[in-house]
Every structure is written in C-alpha cells, then in structure tokens.
Amino acid sequence: MREAATAEIRPYHHGDLRRALVDAARRILENEGPSALSLRAVAREAGVSPAAPYHHFKDKGELxxxxxxxxxxxxxxxxxxxxxxxxxxxxxxxxxxxxxxxxxxxxxxxxxxxxxxxxxxxxxxxxxxxxxxxxxxxxxxxxxxxxxxxxxxxxxxxxxxxxxxxxxxxxxxxxxxxxxxxxxxxxxxxxxxxxxxxxxxxxxxxxxx
Amino acid sequence: MREAATAEIRPYHHGDLRRALVDAARRILENEGPSALSLRAVAREAGVSPAAPYHHFKDKGELxxxxxxxxxxxxxxxxxxxxxxxxxxxxxxxxxxxxxxxxxxxxxxxxxxxxxxxxxxxxxxxxxxxxxxxxxxxxxxxxxxxxxxxxxxxxxxxxxxxxxxxxxxxxxxxxxxxxxxxxxxxxxxxxxxxxxxxxxxxxxxxxxx
DNA sequence: AGATCATCTTGACGTCGTTCAGATCGGTGT
DNA sequence: ACACCGATCTGAACGACGTCAAGATGATCT
Structure with missing residues (x-):
C-alpha cells in the first residue's frame, strides 16, 4: 500500500525495483516535468529510501x-x-x-x-x-x-x-x-x-x- | 587582484558586477561546460559571495x-x-x-x-x-x-x-x-x-x- | 559630516547526488 | 531445521546547490 506504482510481480527481496524506478521516473516526468525529476523524488515515488536506486543503477545518469x-x-x-x-x-x-x-x-x-x-x-x-x-x-x-x-x-x-x-x-x-x-x-x-x-x-x- | 575577470570600469560600489557575472558565466561555460555552471561557481569566478548575484538577477534563470x-x-x-x-x-x-x-x-x-x-x-x-x-x-x-x-x-x-x-x-x-x-x-x-x-x-x- | 540607499557578506535552510556502515531477508547447503 | 551468505534495502552523513533574511559596507547627496 506504500507505493503508488505499477509494480506487480516481485521476484526477489522487495520487488522488481529496477522497473518500478523507471516507471516512477516516467510518472514524475509526465506529471511534473523534467525539472522535478530528482533521484530522491523517484525513490520517494517508488516508496524506497534515497539510496536504494544505487543497487540497480550506477548513478542518476544510468537511471x-x-x-x-x-x-x-x-x-x-x-x-x-x-x-x-x-x-x-x-x-x-x-x-x-x-x-x-x-x-x-x-x-x-x-x-x-x-x-x-x-x-x-x-x-x-x-x-x-x-x-x-x-x-x-x-x-x-x-x-x-x-x-x-x-x-x-x-x-x-x-x-x-x-x-x-x-x-x-x-x-x-x-x-x-x-x-x-x-x-x-x-x-x-x-x-x-x-x-x-x-x-x-x-x-x-x-x-x- | 581577487577577480580573474575582464572587469575594467567599476562605476559604483564594487564594480560592474552584472556584466562581470555574465562574463564569468561565459568563461565557465567555455572552460568547463554547462554542467559546471552553478550560480555559486559564477559568483566564485567573479570573486563575490554566493548571494551577491541576487542583487542583479532575480534568480539563476535570469542570469x-x-x-x-x-x-x-x-x-x-x-x-x-x-x-x-x-x-x-x-x-x-x-x-x-x-x-x-x-x-x-x-x-x-x-x-x-x-x-x-x-x-x-x-x-x-x-x-x-x-x-x-x-x-x-x-x-x-x-x-x-x-x-x-x-x-x-x-x-x-x-x-x-x-x-x-x-x-x-x-x-x-x-x-x-x-x-x-x-x-x-x-x-x-x-x-x-x-x-x-x-x-x-x-x-x-x-x-x- | 551625517543620512541614505544600493551593494555586498554572513549565515542559515531545505534539497540534491552520492557514499558507507549496518539491518534485513530470500535462497542455499547441511 | 538451521546457520549462513549474498543480494537488497535503510539511516545517517557529506559536500554542493539555489535561495533568503539580516546585517555590514561604502558611494553619493545635501
């Protein structure tokens, strides 16, 4: 209930976070524009901590x-x-x-x-x-x-x-x-x-x- | 001697800071690229405090x-x-x-x-x-x-x-x-x-x- | 000289990207 | 059943950023 996302299947640990992050980023882009697209905002939208994305992407650029x-x-x-x-x-x-x-x-x-x-x-x-x-x-x-x-x-x-x-x-x-x-x-x-x-x-x- | 800039005339107070800031920004752009162009870096390059630009520009966008x-x-x-x-x-x-x-x-x-x-x-x-x-x-x-x-x-x-x-x-x-x-x-x-x-x-x- | 006002500094706030030590949990071998 | 391991996530921290409010500074005018 914490995440507002499209995440359905969660094959390991807590979920398919990689896809969830990309989806969250796209949602932010559509709703708030490119200037609102921070890594922390994406993590927030996906319901994880600001450091979580670094287990799936080297840095913001890779996301x-x-x-x-x-x-x-x-x-x-x-x-x-x-x-x-x-x-x-x-x-x-x-x-x-x-x-x-x-x-x-x-x-x-x-x-x-x-x-x-x-x-x-x-x-x-x-x-x-x-x-x-x-x-x-x-x-x-x-x-x-x-x-x-x-x-x-x-x-x-x-x-x-x-x-x-x-x-x-x-x-x-x-x-x-x-x-x-x-x-x-x-x-x-x-x-x-x-x-x-x-x-x-x-x-x-x-x-x- | 503090500023590395092109500032020549200084009609009031400390100098023609508005022009100096624009010049500093251009110098940073040429030498370090757009990603290095922060307001603070521009102020640094012009030899003033981070808040000084706000007396000449409403915000970073105006600069x-x-x-x-x-x-x-x-x-x-x-x-x-x-x-x-x-x-x-x-x-x-x-x-x-x-x-x-x-x-x-x-x-x-x-x-x-x-x-x-x-x-x-x-x-x-x-x-x-x-x-x-x-x-x-x-x-x-x-x-x-x-x-x-x-x-x-x-x-x-x-x-x-x-x-x-x-x-x-x-x-x-x-x-x-x-x-x-x-x-x-x-x-x-x-x-x-x-x-x-x-x-x-x-x-x-x-x-x- | 003293007052005024634009100009600049200092210090602070919240946000950002990023890192790191540690907590947590699923799966594996026994 | 159980201990372990490695992948995954959290919490706290760091420096840099944009921005603002309050105060210091100094040029200008009378």
Whole structure:
C-alpha cells in the first residue's frame, strides 16, 4: 500500500525495483516535468529510501538512460505504426516524420530526457544504433525503398541524417509560441507539421543540384 | 587582484558586477561546460559571495537569460557576416545556415544555454523576436529577397521556420559520433554540413507539390 | 559630516547526488 | 531445521546547490 506504482510481480527481496524506478521516473516526468525529476523524488515515488536506486543503477545518469531507452522503444513503435498506416509509397516519409514530431509533443518531458542523454554522450542512444529494428534503421530503410535502386548509398545515409535533424529541430521548436499565428493560418497543428516537413525535402532522397 | 575577470570600469560600489557575472558565466561555460555552471561557481569566478548575484538577477534563470542574450547577439553577428560574404544570391541561405551550425559547434555550451532558456519559456528569446535586426528577421528577409516578389507571405514564413528547425536539429545532432564515417566519406565537417543543409531544401522557399 | 540607499557578506535552510556502515531477508547447503 | 551468505534495502552523513533574511559596507547627496 506504500507505493503508488505499477509494480506487480516481485521476484526477489522487495520487488522488481529496477522497473518500478523507471516507471516512477516516467510518472514524475509526465506529471511534473523534467525539472522535478530528482533521484530522491523517484525513490520517494517508488516508496524506497534515497539510496536504494544505487543497487540497480550506477548513478542518476544510468537511471535516465533506462528511462530514455523506454522512450526510444515507444517512439520506434509509434513510427512503425505510422509507416504501416501510410497510404502510398510517397507518403511514407511524411507519415513517419509527423508521427515522430507528434510523439515529441505528446511526451515532451520524456523526449527531452531522451535527447539530453544522447547529447551527454555525443551519440544516438544504444537502442537506436545500427542494429536492426532501430528507429534509425527504420528511417534509412524507408528511404532506400522510396528512393529506388539507382540512388547511391551515401545519399540514402545523408537523407536519413537530414530527415532526422529536421524532425528533431521541429520537435524541439514546434511548440514555440511565435509560430502560433502561422499554425492558425495553415489550419492547425498537424497541417503546420506537414507543411514544415514538406518544406524540408523529406521527399527527395537524391541530392539537389 | 581577487577577480580573474575582464572587469575594467567599476562605476559604483564594487564594480560592474552584472556584466562581470555574465562574463564569468561565459568563461565557465567555455572552460568547463554547462554542467559546471552553478550560480555559486559564477559568483566564485567573479570573486563575490554566493548571494551577491541576487542583487542583479532575480534568480539563476535570469542570469542564464542574460548569458543567452549575449549568445544570440554573437550568433546574429556571425550570420550577418556570413550573409555579407555570400558569393551569389542563391548561396545566401546556405552560407547563413552553415554559419549558424558552425557557431553552435564553436560554442556548444553557450548554444545549449541559449536553447534551454528558450525551451523553458516555449518561445524564441527576446532578442530574436520580430524586432528588426533580430536573427529571425535576418533569415526571413533573406528568404524574401531570394524568393522574389511572387511568393506568398505564408510560404516565406514557413520557409523561415523550416530552415530554423533544420539548422537547430543539425546544430544539436551534427556532433553525434555515428555520423563520423559519413563526414569522412563526404570530405570533412563543412562538406557534411553543406550536404545536409542542401538536402533540407534551404534553397526552395516555395512549397513543393 | 551625517543620512541614505544600493551593494555586498554572513549565515542559515531545505534539497540534491552520492557514499558507507549496518539491518534485513530470500535462497542455499547441511 | 538451521546457520549462513549474498543480494537488497535503510539511516545517517557529506559536500554542493539555489535561495533568503539580516546585517555590514561604502558611494553619493545635501
């Protein structure tokens, strides 16, 4: 009764604390934002002492890494779903891009943690690297399919990077209040997203002159 | 002799502490990175007590705002210089974009503070809004010039937002280690930047089909 | 010179991340 | 059944942080 959590099974000692901590962290992120996400607050939310997390994570950064990992998994599922929903081959990249930005808008605090973890290490997170079914590979393989066989490998890679940068930039800046009048002029949030992504050349995987 | 700073004139009491604090903060950012930027460290670096900054800034956030403001001024100058250096009308936007991303690479800690301040308020910082000679206006007016008279206002605005998102995304992600092989394949850092920005449609201010 | 007021210092409070010695408990071997 | 062991958790502590209230300091004005 002490913990408010989702902890169900407790295979050893007091419970599956590792998962409970990650869940508690996500709950705090959703409810109170990134600035409230202290290790002590997470322990408090999970109903354990401030020192307990150190038996499951080296430090706060490792806990955040675990939270970010969950986030990347969620984002990957979201993008995979968008890919499946795409009406046409040409719409594939746009649908994926829109789902990416929408995810960042639906989980802004989580998205921020995800990218802060990456930036601290100057690299995309583990779950996104070149292993299969990573989000990065999803985008690249989609580009490969859309581009056809006569596009060079380097251009596919380039298009993937460019699309990722564009989506990330829009994810971080799309909420800025300065853009509100423009959004209204275009007919709402999603129309705005599609317009910006359209501008950003998500369609042309081959390098322009 | 106590302060290591750039403080020259000291118009009242003990010195131009406001400027000295901003300078101290920038020095810490350059030398030790954003994680070392505590209010107490800034006061230490400026040679004053931990409470002294509160006579010039409401809280830590306001000090960071002041630091960010300096950063936006520097970035604006950098972009204006790049615009002046552009060889042709068509190269204008690319040069500005490259200078934007290069600034973020030369001052990564400062750039991070600049954007963290913006994100906390969900808007571009004061110094960038619709007043003349803001960086935002610089980009928009450049787009207007490149686009010619027959392009609609909403498309110019859209192109500005899109370019900004692209540049910001590249600024934050361009340093990721995963992209190193791609950079080598393209012939170095700057070639990589130009290739990505080229992909992102910095040239076409009119909406694609 | 004396009063005034912005400026700066001192000292304190609560919170944070982290560590460490010890309490606790599940599982293992006998 | 029982003693043990190692994994797990607690309690207390440390230094650093942001912030605040009260007092000292010193420039400026009359």
């Amino acid at each position: 955040l890494d675990a939270v970010a990992h969950v986030g990347w998994d969620m984002l990957g599922e979201s993008m995979t779903g968008a890919k499946a929903r795409a009406a046409s081959l040409g719409a594939l990249m746009t649908e994926i891009g829109v789902s990416y930005v929408q995810f960042s808008q639906q989980h802004p605090a989580l998205y921020r943690v995800m990218y802060d973890c990456s930036r601290d290490k100057d690299m995309l997170p583990e779950g996104m690297q070149d292993n299969e079914d990573s989000a990065y590979c999803l985008v690249r393989e989609t580009f490969r399919k859309v581009a056809g066989p006569d596009v060079q490998e380097v251009d596919i890679e380039l298009a993937t990077v460019a699309a990722w940068c564009a989506a990330h930039g829009l994810a971080e800046m799309g909420g800025f209040k300065q853009f509100d009048p423009l959004k209204e002029g275009l007919g709402g949030e999603e129309a705005f997203l599609r317009a910006v992504l359209g501008h950003l050349g998500m369609f042309q995987p081959s390098r322009p002159a | 960071l705002d002041a630091v960010a403001h300096v950063g936006w001024d520097m970035l604006g100058e950098s972009m204006t210089g790049a615009k002046a250096r552009a060889a042709s009308l068509g190269a204008l936007m690319t040069e500005i974009g490259v200078s934007y991303v290069q600034f973020s690479q030369q001052h990564p800690a400062l750039y991070r503070v600049m954007y963290d301040c913006s994100r906390d308020k969900d808007m571009l910082p004061e110094g960038m809004q619709d007043n003349e000679d803001s960086a935002y206006c610089l980009v928009r007016e450049t787009f207007r010039k490149v686009a010619g008279p027959d392009v609609q206002e909403v498309d110019i605005e859209l192109a500005t937002v899109a370019a900004w998102c692209a540049a910001h995304g590249l600024a934050e992600m361009g340093g990721f280690k995963q992209f190193d092989p791609l950079k080598e394949g393209l012939g170095g850092e700057e070639a990589f930047l130009r290739a990505v920005l080229g992909h992102l449609g910095m040239f076409q201010p009119s909406r694609p089909a």
